[in-house]
Amino acid sequence: MSNNKWIRQKDQQDTTKGNPLSKRAACRLHTATGGFMMKSLQEFKAKRMKDPAFAKAYAESEPEINIIRAIVEARNRQNLTQKELAEKTGIAQTEISRIESGARNPSLKILQRLADGMGMVLKVSFEPKREIHA
Template identity: 50%
Template sequence: MKFKDFKQEMLNDPEVKAEYDHLTPQYELIRQVIELRQQQHLTQKALAEKTGIAQSAISRFESGNHNPSLEFLQRLAQGFGKSVYVELREKVRLKNSLFFDRTLVEAGITIASARLPTRA
């Protein structure tokens, strides 16, 4: 079975879908930070030196084992030469049918200088 098919099958379970939707903003932010770090050819250690954040804290964040504070995100953003923008919005349905609060995604997207998909 292909992963895409397995994922779709699992998301048919309402409990799994709810948890997946809940975690989507967090993992999207993590993905964007890792992508930025790689684009800038930075190791976790180099990013730690630029930001004053412990390398172990960056590692925990990237592995999903650390719930970052706004200060943590601001220091990461500064290390990338970016800024953080957080905005509370209504939950929206995106084209991929996921429901989630865009707050953390907004912060991550702004760090990555990208935009969210349009509303469906």
């Protein structure tokens, strides 16, 4: 596949059929010669959020995405590699990678071990729902 035709293509073997946010779902962004090109991720999200199925899937995935983002940002703020965090927590580096990629959902026990390994406190909260905006 040439760079002209495809900017990005993900694995098309989707095990969660029908989920527009699935990590394995086909995701093709075409150049001007083959389709469309977005100027930014925000524009892409705004366009996709007009689709009710996408907006629903996005809202359902948001808590998982927030957990992943929090783990990665905390680890990066401390300049820790996944391997270094694995050594501090006793969690395999491959498992940390799976958690950060969204392939695995961590238990509260695992989240606590990650927090302890980074010298942090795990905080879970329940907040009122808010409207999703692109």
